[in-house]
Amino acid sequence: MGVEMGLLIDGKWHDSWYDTSKTGGEFIRSESRFRNWITPDGRPGPSGTGGFSAESDRYHLYVSLACPWAHRTLIYRQIKGLAEHVSVSVVHPDMLSEGWSFGREYPGATGDSLFGLPYLRDVYTRDTADFTGRVTVPVLWDKATGRIVSNESSEIIRMFDSAFAAMTGDSARLRPPALVDEIDAVNERLYPNLNNGVYRAGFATRQAAYDDAVADVFEVLDWMEDRLSRQRYLAGAQITEADWRAFTTLIRFDPVYFSHFKCSRNRLADMPNLLGYTRELYQYPGVAGTVDFDHIRRHYFYSHETINPSRIVPVAPLMDWSAPHGRESLEADSAA
Numbered sequence: 001m002g003v004e005m006g007l008l009i010d011g012k013w014h015d016s017w018y019d020t021s022k023t024g025g026e027f028i029r030s031e032s033r034f035r036n037w038i039t040p041d042g043r044p045g046p047s048g049t050g051g052f053s054a055e056s057d058r059y060h061l062y063v064s065l066a067c068p069w070a071h072r073t074l075i076y077r078q079i080k081g082l083a084e085h086v087s088v089s090v091v092h093p094d095m096l097s098e099g100w101s102f103g104r105e106y107p108g109a110t111g112d113s114l115f116g117l118p119y120l121r122d123v124y125t126r127d128t129a130d131f132t133g134r135v136t137v138p139v140l141w142d143k144a145t146g147r148i149v150s151n152e153s154s155e156i157i158r159m160f161d162s163a164f165a166a167m168t169g170d171s172a173r174l175r176p177p178a179l180v181d182e183i184d185a186v187n188e189r190l191y192p193n194l195n196n197g198v199y200r201a202g203f204a205t206r207q208a209a210y211d212d213a214v215a216d217v218f219e220v221l222d223w224m225e226d227r228l229s230r231q232r233y234l235a236g237a238q239i240t241e242a243d244w245r246a247f248t249t250l251i252r253f254d255p256v257y258f259s260h261f262k263c264s265r266n267r268l269a270d271m272p273n274l275l276g277y278t279r280e281l282y283q284y285p286g287v288a289g290t291v292d293f294d295h296i297r298r299h300y301f302y303s304h305e306t307i308n309p310s311r312i313v314p315v316a317p318l319m320d321w322s323a324p325h326g327r328e329s330l331e332a333d334s335a336a
């Protein structure tokens with residue numbers, strides 16, 4: 001039985017795998033529930049309530065090193081100079097009948113360094129005792145108020161991009177106002193077809209749902225491969241949010257999604273521009289340390305019993321992420 005992942009209903013834990021029976025075999029991801037924003041002075045952000053001002057040592061990130069959405073927030077914490085200001089706990093890579101856990105019996109799993117709680121769901125019920133919904137990573141926790149600020153990675157990275165600038169002195173933006181439209185256009189293409197597309201392919205339980213999803217995955221990869229033959233980054237000549245959102249899926253592609261999620265038309269390694277591009281991002285200062293292929297591979301192959309009942313973790317493909325990426329040849333001004 002595929003009873004590997006559950007949810008909270010009125011604060012009580014229930015086992016239940018994603019139910020694809022009502023959606024024609026399609027996997028549909030739920031919306032995140034906590035949508036407050038850290039801002040420089042605590043004024044409310046685009047959603048939620050205010051009171052979350054940017055301060056050193058006030059916020060804590062709960063992440064899985066396996067999860068591509070959590071991975072975005074970990075990358076921003078590094079590259080935006082927040083490592084000394086925002087603390088982190090790392091869950092165990094196995095997500096089984098109890099959901100994400102703070103078990104420490106796996107290298108790199110830290111346990112819950114704030115409260116010593118056994119499960120991630122206990123962090124959710126610490127905020128809202130009768131919480132109903134999925135228990136997902138990442139979670140951004142406020143140590144001052146004892147509340148969850150946000151569990152939506154796309155918004156956490158935007159807070160990290162700009163809210164702490166006065167503290168870090170890093171005022172460069174990964175979402176510069178002049179590129180917002182271009183970044184959003186790329187994101188709108190990549191989120192459904194690539195980031196979530198690989199999950200739609202992997203969790204599909206009907207041939208037609210899989211066929212649609214895997215076609216979308218490779219259509220967008222072909223589009224990216226072509227675009228990256230002409231410009232260095234997805235939104236043009238400068239690295240932006242769009243690139244980091246793409247990266248966490250691309251780095252998992254050959255090690256996991258190609259086989260586990262049946263995204264098997266070709267490997268990332270067969271697409272030279274995408275391979276060089278992914279290598280360049282991997283080699284960006286601070287980023288390699290956020291990529292943990294053991295957690296990544298163990299999580300997917302071991303946790304998804306419906307897809308891989310034997311829980312055998314297959315041999316890793318040979319890949320050299322540190323090889324020269326060759327992307328300098330794309331002149332900085334070749335893109336527009």
Ligand SMILES: N[C@@H](CCC(=O)N[C@@H](CS)C(=O)NCC(=O)O)C(=O)O
Nearest residue numbers: 067068069134135136137151152153
């Ligand atoms: N929209 C969320 C998605 C996060 C998400 O789906 N995380 C997965 C791990 S990769 C998770 O925790 N799933 C547990 C569940 O759905 O029960 C975000 O981007 O932050």
